Amino acid sequence: MASKAVYSAIAFVGIAALSGVAWWYQSKPQGPKEIVGGNAQAASGSAAASAPPRIAGVEVGKVARITLQDDAQSVGSLRSRQSVMVRPEVAGRVKTLGFKDGAQVRKGQLLVQLDDTLQRAELSQAQAQLSIAEANFKRNQELVAQNFVAQRVLDESAANVQVVQVQLALAQARLxxxxxxAPFDGTVGLRAVNVGDYVKDGADLINLEDTGSMLLDFRLPERYQRKLRPGLVVELALDAFPGRAYKARIEAVDPLLDANGRSVGIRAVLPNNGGDQAGVGAGAPLRPGMFARVTAIFGVNDAALVVPEESLVPQGGKQFVVLVVPPSEVPSAANLPANTEWVSKRQxxxxxxxxxxxxxxxxxxSEGQTIVVAGQQRLQRDGTPVRIVELGRGPAAAASAPASAPVARSSGG
Known part of the structure; x- marks a missing residue:
């Protein structure tokens, strides 16, 4: 136990001694530094002053003229020109079906006949009552002419005839x-009932679709509403028929904007001729419910001037590009060395x-001007010397002339 205390005291004294030596070594005054050739700091400053200014390296492109299409993309669905789910107005038992699944039907063709035995009996009763009422009216006319009955009896007979006529019309309507x-020409779908089924009023019987022409419903953001008008051409592509192009014309624009998505509803119409309108080849007829990718074309500019999007420099609510021009076009570049080839100019x-x-x-x-597409942050003022750099080429090869970045012709989309 005593030996442990001795060892701890020795360790403590040793650590304190080493700490004191370290403190003394760090705080002792340093000797004078050797300076060769005068003040080193002044020498480095003069060397920096005599060195040529560093030229900023930038990537450039050209202002190109291409065919540009002003359009907007959306998605939509195809719908039948007319579509209805056939439903009965009254309950009854199915007596006859006048169609086959998927068949073409004509307007007025019988689709479903319900058991009408009761309604026919009511119609026969109303017809008999009408015959009696008319006979009574005729007889009363003769009696009034002979002054055997009062005029009031004849008037009551005439009113009774009218009542029975209304009852007959009601029986005919029920029948x-x-x-x-069928309310129009079209194609029926798959029936949901069979002969002998008892159906309630409003039950789904069969859907009827008029697919002679198709409707295309889609939506666009509200910012496009001033460009939308009836008759405007829209292009659409269907996932069901890849590689085929279809065209439709806007038929109507919904005056009410969707308050949730701030979008406007648009309806276009296109023929359903069972083939490809663009001449790619024959295809199956279009069907309601198909998914469509829509491109609304507002206009085509065959000679539009374009620049790469990354060349834009927004500042103070305005848009600028940085041109690469000879020093002679920038007054502030007059004092640059004579070998300066290109300088920057904001436009x-x-x-x-x-x-x-x-x-x-x-x-x-204007077309053909050289603009900076990368490195604009190094060009804070007009007249800054620039060194043109192209990816994949050395600076020396690129510095001889401004590079022209190829601009592919685009039709929008």
Whole structure:
């Protein structure tokens, strides 16, 4: 136990001694540093002052002229020109079916006949009552002419004839409701009933679709509403028929905007001729419910000036591009060395349509001008010397002339 205390005291003294030596070594005054050739800091400053300014390396592209399509994309669904679910107005038992599943039917063709025995009996009763009422009226006319009865009796007979006529019309209407006919020409679907089934009023019997032409329903954001109008052409592609193109014309624009999505409903119409309108080849007829990818075309500019989207520099609510020009075009570059080949120049632009990484420029630049597409952050003022760099090529090869980035022709989409 005593030896442990001794060892602990020795360890404590040793640590304290080492700490003191370390403190003394760090706090002792340092000797003078050797300076060769005068003040080193001044020498480095003069060297930096005599060194040539560093030239910013940038990537460039060209203002190109392409065919640009102003359009908007959406998705929609095909619908029948007319579509109805046939339902009975009264309850009854199915007596006859006048169609086959998936068959073509004509307007007025009998689809479903319900058991009408009771209604026919009511009609016969009403017809008999009408015959009696008319005979009484005729007899009373003769009696009034001979002054055997009062005029009041004749008036009551005439009123009774009218009442029985209404009862006859009511019986005919009830009988007519037992026969369900096609309201228009079309194609029936798959029946949900069979002969002998008892159906209630409003039960689904068969769907009828008029697919001679198709409706296309889709929606677009509200910002496009000023460009939408009846007669405007829209293109659509169907997942069911890949590689085929179809065209439709806008028939109506919903005046009410959707308050949830702030979008406007649009309905277009296209023929259903069972083939490809673009001439790609014959195809199956279009069917209601198909999914469609829609492109609404607002206009086509065959000579639109475009720049890469990454070349834009927003500032103060405006849009700029940085041009690469000779020093002679920038007054602030007059004091640059004579061997300076290219300098920067900011130019405000007005923008139009954006498509696939390209932006239409309506004002500010002309075709063929060289613009900076990468490295604009290094060019804080006009007249800054630039060194043109191309990916995959050395700076020396690229610095001889501004590079022209290829701009693919695009039809929008």
């Amino acid at each position: 007519g409701r037992m026969a369900i006919v 405000e632009v007005k923008l139009g349509v954006r498509r696939q990484g390209k932006v239409e420029v309506t004002e500010g630049v």
